[in-house]
Amino acid sequence: MRLGRFRADVYYRLNEFVITLPPLRERDDILRLAHRLLAEASTELDRPCRSISAAAAQVLVRYHWPGNVRELRNVIRRASLLASDVIEAEHLSVLLVDPPPPTAPRGDAASAGPSLRAAAADAEGRAIRLALEATRGNKSEAARLLRVDYKTLHLKMKRYCISAAPFRRS
Numbered sequence: 001m002r003l004g005r006f007r008a009d010v011y012y013r014l015n016e017f018v019i020t021l022p023p024l025r026e027r028d029d030i031l032r033l034a035h036r037l038l039a040e041a042s043t044e045l046d047r048p049c050r051s052i053s054a055a056a057a058q059v060l061v062r063y064h065w066p067g068n069v070r071e072l073r074n075v076i077r078r079a080s081l082l083a084s085d086v087i088e089a090e091h092l093s094v095l096l097v098d099p100p101p102p103t104a105p106r107g108d109a110a111s112a113g114p115s116l117r118a119a120a121a122d123a124e125g126r127a128i129r130l131a132l133e134a135t136r137g138n139k140s141e142a143a144r145l146l147r148v149d150y151k152t153l154h155l156k157m158k159r160y161c162i163s164a165a166p167f168r169r170s
Contacts, residue, residue: 024065024072033069034060037076038087049080055089063095125160128153129167137168 001011024030034052042049052060056079065071079091127146135141142164143153157164 024068025063030060030065030072031057034072034076037073038080041073041077041080045077045080047080047083048085049083049087050085052087053089056087056092059089059092059095121160124156125162128156128160128162132162132164132167135167137164137166139164 001008024033027033031052034057038049038052041047060072060075067074075092075095076087078094079087082091128142131142131145132139135145139153139157140150143150146153148156156162
């Protein structure tokens, strides 16, 4: 409007009130929204899938949702096509979430070591730190060294809370 590209009268007609929506990851109605999207997908895609299992619900709640509601809609539609009756956690395998905290008793063999996913994440974080150390914090060089795209490295550094700044000083 200030640059003269948008008419002031139209702006004031449209700007009656502002609606601010928090990102999906900060909302507490993810499951309610997922069930509503599942009902829409079931009708639209003519699929019998009508519910979400408890394990799948945990995956949906724990996921970060960078694509917000549009991503949730696409994930639910994909899962409803894969599932026959109930959406299970394996139908949501496209979502990468942190593993749930172990619930097994301390003496149980299942709690004796880390899960495969946690071990892979730990190894990936260590590899990123080593590459940053070797390149003195140069992310472009570290990405080349790790044979990944710069954007991929940036996203993984964000996921694992790794900053390049400490490596620049060493």
